[in-house]
Each structure stands twice: as structure tokens, then as C-alpha cells.
Amino acid sequence: MTLTVQFQTIISMVAMGIWIGMAMDTYGRFLHEKKKWNWFHFINDFLFWVLQALLVFYVLLKVNHAEVRFYIFLALLCGFSAYKALFEKTYKRILERVIIMVSAVLRFFRRLIVIFLINPVKWLLSLLVALVTWILTITWRIIFSLLKILFLPFKWTGLLIWRFIPKQKWYTFKDKLLKQAGFLRSAWNKAISWFKK
Template sequence: MTLTVQFQTILSMVAMGIWIGMAMDTYGRFLHEKKKWNWFHFINDFLFWVLQALLVFYVLLQVNHAEVRFYIFLALLCGFSAYKALLEKTYKRILERTIQIVAAVLRFIKRLLEVLVVNPIKWIFTLLLAIIMWALNMVWRIAFSLLKIIFLPFKWTGLLIWSFIPKQTWYTFKDKVSKKAGFLRSAWNKAVTWFKK
């Protein structure tokens, strides 16, 4: 391994150490909730560190064909320490600001979609529903009017027949119905009283 390759390897591992620090802060900001331990957190942490290891190995493979030396780990540690000492606060401020900007843009897009898409759809749906209800009401009125016209001859016939029925016969029929209704009402009251007892 030439000195140039070694120098490139050291710089690359320092950069990867800085990257790991940034990735840890980003991961902690979004995914790592401060609650008691559970399997979901364990799996997330495991996948996170596997991904970081694969990235370091890929960079090392591109720089020096994945030749592992002791100074590689020292360069990673130096890069991580440099991030913690010099860049962490600045990166966290930038990260928070970026999150705020993205959240504001997403809220604007959501509001824009509501104004341009959701609200017109609701208005169109309400209009269609009102038109359908108006049409059903008109159909019902027309149908009711037609039924009245259809049954009008039967009404006239009934009134004509009623005019020929003697009033005495009607009063006799009404008295019989009233007597039977009174008997049924009395029987029902007795049955209810017996059931309560």
C-alpha cells in the first residue's frame, strides 16, 4: 500500500467517522425514542449499525481494496471525536432548521391540496347529493300526483256508493263495531291485570 493510498484511506475513515456521528444524531432525532427497551428498538439499532458497517466497508473497498489496518480504527475514532467536539452543535441546529422547513413545506402542500383538491371534491359531492335529493323529491311528488289521479275514479265510486247506503245501516254497523271494540278492550285490560298479578 503506497503512502498516497494510506493518506486517502485515513482521510476517508476520518470522513466516515464524521458521517457516523451525524448519522447517530439524525437516527436519534427521528427514531430512537427514550422509552424502556423493547424488541423494536433493538432491531432498529441493529439494522442501523449494520448499515453503518456496510458503508464503512464499501468506502474502504473503494479506497484500498478493503485492506484493514489498525490506523483505520484510529482514523474513524478521530473523525467521530472531531464531529463531537467541533461539528455536533452546528449540525444539530442545521438538522432542526431543516426539519422545520420541511415540516412547513409539507403543511403548505397539505393545505394547498385541501384547498385545490379536497374542498372542491367535497363541494361537488354536496352539490350532487343535493341534486339527487331534489330529483328524488320531484319523482316522489310526480308519483304521488299520478297515484292520486289513478285512484280518483275509485274515490268517486266510493263516494257514490256511500251516498246510496242508508244512514241507519251505517249507524247500525258503527254501533256493532263499537261494541266489539269495547269487548276486545275490556278483554285486553283483564288479561293485562291477570298477567300483572
């Protein structure tokens, strides 16, 4: 391995050390909750470090065909230390500002979706429900009026027969008819209230 390749390898590994520091802070900001240990955190941490190892190996493969030397680990450590000493605070401030900006943009688009998509759909559904309710109410009133007209001759016939029944002789019969009529009227009123609901 030539000196140029070695120098490129060292520079690349220093950059990867800085990247690992940035990735750790980003991962800790978004995913790693400070709670009790559980399997979900363990799987996340394991996948995170596997991904970082694959990235380091890929860069190493591109630079020096994945030849591992002792100074590679030193360069990674130097890059990570440089990030912690020089860039960590600045990167965290930039990360927080980016998060705030992205959150504001997402909230803006969410409001747009609510205003231009969800609210019109809700309004149309409310209008449709009101229209269907109005149509059903009108239809029920028409049917109820027609039923009243159809049963009007039977009502008149019943009243006429009722007048011709003797009061003393058929008192018990009238009493039974009144009870039946009261039962039927209460059942009819319940049916009407149920249909109206």
C-alpha cells in the first residue's frame, strides 16, 4: 500500500470517526429514550452499530480494498475525539434548528391538509347526512299522512259502530274495547317515535 493510499485511508477513517460521533448524537436525539432497558432498545442499538460497521467497511473497501491496519482504529478514534472536542456543540445546535424547521414545515403541511382536505370532507359528510335525514323525514311524513288517509274510513266506521252500541247492555264490551284501544294507541305512539328517531 502506497503512502498516498495510506494518507487517504487515514483521512477517510478520521472522517468516519466524525461521522460516527454525529450519528450517535442523532440516534440519541431521536430514538434512544432514557428508560429502563428492554429488548426494543437492544435491537435498535445492535442495528445501529451494525450499520456503522458496514459503512466503515464500505469506505475502507473503496479506499484501500478493505486492508485493515492498526492505524485505522487510531484514525477512527482521533476522528471521534475531534468531533467530541470541536464539533459536538455546534452540530447539536444545528440539529436542533433543523428539527425545529422540519417540525414547522410538517405542521404547516398538516394544517394545509386539514384545511383543504379533511375539513371539506367532513363538511360534505355532514351535508350528506343532513340531506339523507331530511329526505327520510319527509318520506316518513308522507307515508304517515297516507296511512292516516287510508285508515280514515275505518276510523269513521268504528266511531259510527261505537255510537250504535247500547251503553248499559254493552258496557263491559265497551270497556274491553277502550282497553284494547288504549293499548293499540300506546303501541302506535311508540312505533311513531321509533320511526322518527
